[in-house]
């Protein structure tokens with residue numbers, strides 16, 4: 001028996017066709033007409049898993065049919081793999097990076113920067129016709145490869161399973177190392193024993209402990225950024241100038257500003273103007289890296305603000321959001337709760353610290369761009385001491401009017417797990433808001449038990 | 462085989478916590494340090510009493526530590542956090558200041574968690590990951606100065622260069638003597654075992670440094686008297702094991718005991734709780750930066766990534782030591798959630814396999830529940846090595862014939 005698939009209703013088509021084109025890095029555009037065709041014809045055949053009506057569907061952003069941004073981010077997500085393949089065919093350079101960092105220097109050096117989740121997305125999209133179960137199985141299998149070569153306790157494997165198996169054409173593994181993650185540097189190092197000798201390796205060394213207050217630490221990180229740009233240039237064969245970096249910083253600051261404004265607009269609404277997943281996918285556009293195409297993200301982001309402003313003004317509530325939902329703020333790296341199932345339980349996710357931390361960190365535009373970028377990066381609130389990070393988080397919790405806080409961490413994520421308790425302790429102490437810590441199971445499947453706990457927490461709220 | 466000075470050292474260790482308590486009553490301060498690149502000479506030269514906080518083997522403390530630092534932190538750090546929570550360890554009780562380094566992120570997190578929950582006065586030395594690059598060394602020199610400044614504040618006096626030179630000389634003598642003693646344990650007809658030397662090295666984490674040097678010197682004299690020319694070679698039928706991987710601190714003797722119980726003889730290690738940190742420490746300049754760089758330039762700790770396999774100094778050192786100590790196999794000890802070593806187990810095994818050295822990874826924690834399983838695996842490994850060397854011997858005889 002075939003799986004039940006979600007379909008976009010023709011009733012919303014006309015309105016959608018009035019929205020803007022998406023413009024890409026290479027200057028090409030895609031019209032709403034083409035997007036509609038893709039989402040209703042091509043994509044359901046290629047990626048049935050994304051349309052499957054299934055409790056374990058991680059993201060149902062596509063269900064808010066009257067919000068054009070929802071369809072557009074869906075489009076960008078579903079075409080991601082094909083776009084990366086095309087970029088490679090056209091000689092574009094691609095780098096593997098870390099999740100919690102901005103990508104300004106990569107943009108400056110004309111390199112697509114992909115964090116681990118996006119690398120997986122690229123790989124997932126290479127195979128067509130899978131349902132959710134098959135998709136999960138495939139993911140597990142590819143992770144097994146990495147576990148076998150490294151450690152089953154690894155959370156982050158530096159893309160080893162894809163790059164070394166030759167499945168993905170990544171040119172350089174160059175993340176900001178140890179920023180928020182203990183595993184990443186070991187994952188990068190593991191590539192040295194893999195068969196793919198062509199991939200370049202670099203650790204962009206992010207120093208720790210009160211570094212933003214130390215001029216020598218900023219200098220050191222700035223030198224690391226210069227080394228990064230040189231390494232990226234070795235792949236592309238071009239020469240990235242300070243001015244290129246400044247231009248990239250300005251571009252990314254525009255994204256960060258828009259992302260921040262959008263989040264604040266969303267928070268200002270009496271009723272949530274979108275569901276959890278749409279909120280997350282819109283705000284994350286602010287970092288401009290999420291779809292592997294900076295300009296595409298920017299064009300969707302600019303338009304999104306207009307739609308949200310309209311919804312806030314008219315008091316429109318997001319699709320499938322309960323009346324007076326319990327507002328959850330989620331903490332922790334690389335992982336979140338199942339938005340739609342939490343909405344079914346009467347909650348909504350109103351914010352996360354991950355991604356938001358660097359989206360809200362603007363870079364100074366006057367002076368040495370390497371130094372400025374280094375300084376802003378060392379100031380990421382997420383990377384500060386327990387007390388400082390907690391204080392920043394409390395501000396976000398207050399701004400978002402959250403009723404509850406969940407700190408979630410992946411199995412094997414030592415660095416975040418280790419400080420989960422002190423962080424939630426401070427939050428509880430200073431805000432009185434209920435909190436709980438959850439550990440995502442091994443291999444990252446969203447299981448029933450996890451949802452039961454989230455639901456119980458929501459009920460308690 | 463008993464070496465008399467070792468009994469004296471054991472007794473002195475029993476007396477040490479009381480001695481520390483009295484020293485503190487007289488106004489001295491104890492700095493407990495945790496990590497892999499803490500330049501101890503600086504602590505010593507500032508007039509503090511340095512004590513290394515490295516304990517293991519107690520599953521109950523691991524359990525307690527998990528309540529503060531999560532169950533996903535390595536067992537070693539969980540035990541340390543648990544010990545701070547419980548505050549029963551006599552050395553932990555005597556610490557006034559804590560010095561951590563950020564070589565391993567989990568160690569760094571321990572500093573944060575202990576500072577937050579137990580309100581300890583913590584000083585952290587940041588450590589660059591790109592440790593081999595010039596800019597990283599320059600950065601580390603600044604960090605060493607900052608680390609010193611923070612300690613000076615607590616000492617209430619600046620670091621005196623002459624005192625630093627004295628401390629460096631003292632520590633250099635300690636390292637030199639330890640290295641000489643170490644050779645004896647691996648020799649044919651040895652009068653001191655690796656286990657005894659290992660305990661001796663760890664005694665240095667706690668004892669007064671001057672006294673420690675004199676006890677080491679006495680030990681060495683005794684050894685020289687009993688064994689004039691130690692030659693590193695096999696005794697008949699011994700199975701020479703080299704121990705590598707995650708540290709094995711005081712309190713944890715599970716694996717070491719198992720190896721011995723199944724007929725293995727440990728003849729060397731590159732553990733950060735063993736001889737490794739005492740090797741190749743060359744301090745070129747008497748200054749905080751000079752001392753710290755001496756530390757950083759040693760064989761790198763596994764938590765510091767290095768991206769070229771061929772020129773990896775950690776693996777080179779391991780191979781060098783294996784050949785020096787005529788080891789026949791490596792038991793690679795990985796602690797639960799100790800990523801720096803666990804991630805490298807398979808790679809290290811493959812590298813050593815090229816030179817015919819077998820490696821057995823033992824992944825464990827401080828609970829006793831895996832004792833039998835570990836024993837079975839180690840026993841099979843030791844047997845395998847013995848059989849291999851018997852076959853090699855027989856083949857050698859045939860070739861000779």
Ligand code: SF4
Pocket residue numbers: 099116155156180181182183184333334335409410412413414415416
């Ligand atoms: S979940 Fe933690 S360990 Fe895994 S990639 Fe993210 S930060 Fe790293």
Ligand code: SF4
Pocket residue numbers: 535536537538565566567568707708764796798799800801802
């Ligand atoms: S090196 Fe291993 S045992 Fe040591 S602190 Fe780090 S994770 Fe723990």
